[in-house]
Amino acid sequence: MKRTTPGSQASLRESNGRRVLEALRLFGSLTQAEIARRTGLSPATVSNIVGQLREAGTVEVSPTSAGGRRAVSVAISQRAGLVLGLDFGHSHLRVALGDLSHQVIAEDKINIDVDHRAEEGMVAAARLVDGVLARAGVDRAEVIGVGMGLPGPIDATSGAVGSSAILPGWVGVPAAAAMAERLGLPVRVDNDANLGALAELTWGAGRGVSDLAYIKAATGIGGALVIDGRLHQGRSGTAGEIGHTTLDETGPVCRCGNRGCLETFVGAPVLLRLLRASYGPELTVPEMLASAARGDIGCQRVIADAGRAIGVAVANLCNLLNPGRVVVGGELAAAGDVLLDPLREVVGRFAIPAAVPEIVGGILGERAEVLGALALVLRETDAVL
Numbered sequence: 415m416k417r418t419t420p421g422s423q424a425s426l427r428e429s430n431g432r433r434v435l436e437a438l439r440l441f442g443s444l445t446q447a448e449i450a451r452r453t454g455l456s457p458a459t460v461s462n463i464v465g466q467l468r469e470a471g472t473v474e475v476s477p478t479s480a481g482g483r484r485a486v487s488v489a490i491s492q493r494a495g496l497v498l499g500l501d502f503g504h505s506h507l508r509v510a511l512g513d514l515s516h517q518v519i520a521e522d523k524i525n526i527d528v529d530h531r532a533e534e535g536m537v538a539a540a541r542l543v544d545g546v547l548a549r550a551g552v553d554r555a556e557v558i559g560v561g562m563g564l565p566g567p568i569d570a571t572s573g574a575v576g577s578s579a580i581l582p583g584w585v586g587v588p589a590a591a592a593m594a595e596r597l598g599l600p601v602r603v604d605n606d607a608n609l610g611a612l613a614e615l616t617w618g619a620g621r622g623v624s625d626l627a628y629i630k631a632a633t634g635i636g637g638a639l640v641i642d643g644r645l646h647q648g649r650s651g652t653a654g655e656i657g658h659t660t661l662d663e664t665g666p667v668c669r670c671g672n673r674g675c676l677e678t679f680v681g682a683p684v685l686l687r688l689l690r691a692s693y694g695p696e697l698t699v700p701e702m703l704a705s706a707a708r709g710d711i712g713c714q715r716v717i718a719d720a721g722r723a724i725g726v727a728v729a730n731l732c733n734l735l736n737p738g739r740v741v742v743g744g745e746l747a748a749a750g751d752v753l754l755d756p757l758r759e760v761v762g763r764f765a766i767p768a769a770v771p772e773i774v775g776g777i778l779g780e781r782a783e784v785l786g787a788l789a790l791v792l793r794e795t796d797a798v799l
């Protein structure tokens with residue numbers, strides 16, 4: 415980009431253009447009136463900037479009928495670049511290709527062994543990426559960045575995977591650098607709960623909320639905090655680890671080394687263990703959820719008790735941070751109100767009345783993390799501008 419004198423007309427134009435692109439990067443497609451509202455620029459200035467960006471091929475406009483009125487919607491052009499999202503789960507691997515207008519162009523998924531090693535996982539991911547790019551007819555050079563999610567704590571400075579009982583084959587691996595080398599593309603990495611939060615914030619149940627707590631209720635209980643529209647990472651990347659809230663200091667030993675953490679009472683494997691004596695040793699999480707949905711009292715009871723336990727931790731979180739909305743995602747969230755109603759009841763009882771937030775289920779299901787990996791890159795200013 416050309417150097418411009420600060421305060422000059424050209425530098426003002428440049429910074430206004432940057433504000434318009436930043437709004438489009440965060441919100442996907444917007445009408446010119448919405449851009450003016452989001453950026454605080456006048457409608458005439460927005461119209462001018464959009465005209466220039468359109469001429470340069472950076473944005474595209476298309477007719478829309480928002481609210482019955484005819485308008486044009488503006489989005490960053492596909493020619494401006496594409497982004498990739500990778501989600502490494504403990505039993506699956508997902509890839510998504512998206513553009514800067516927030517459209518998902520192609521996706522793919524494979525099942526992968528629970529205890530896969532980092533090397534194996536990255537080879538499989540690279541193969542999946544090649545397949546998705548080929549099917550979408552996209553050249554690798556068009557991809558400006560890759561977001562990657564792992565179900566473990568990520569060291570914010572080194573980008574390495576910290577200690578984790580979920581993905582032991584990845585501990586100590588500098589995940590972002592290793593994947594970047596394999597793909598020949600810049601890679602950013604974050605943990606699965608943070609990505610779930612970003613996805614719900616961008617596309618799902620958290621849209622329009624600037625202070626949000628996200629709970630991922632699955633094998634483990636993860637959490638993420640969005641404060642003032644931004645993910646709050648904390649000093650070493652562990653902010654939001656609600657699963658390790660102490661419920662019983664003489665309780666079972668947790669994978670983190672402490673006793674009686676929330677996760678040791680409500681993680682999916684714990685719920686299955688409670689049910690297997692009566693429901694058979696082969697019971698799976700999808701079967702437990704299906705039985706609960708059909709009205710099975712035992713399965714409903716176990717899930718409701720989990721909701722109550724999570725509610726105690728969420729009530730404490732609400733008293734401390736006062737989020738406007740709590741979004742519950744992860745595999746167990748598919749239980750819907752069987753999980754959420756008891757959770758709401760307990761938050762209603764233990765949180766300060768003024769701190770009781772709206773509590774809703776996530777709407778992106780098992781795609782939340784891979785979409786969050788896309789959002790991670792979309793929100794990264796430098797990669798796009």
Ligand SMILES: [Zn+2]
Pocket residue numbers: 657658668669670671672675677
């Ligand atoms: Zn713990």
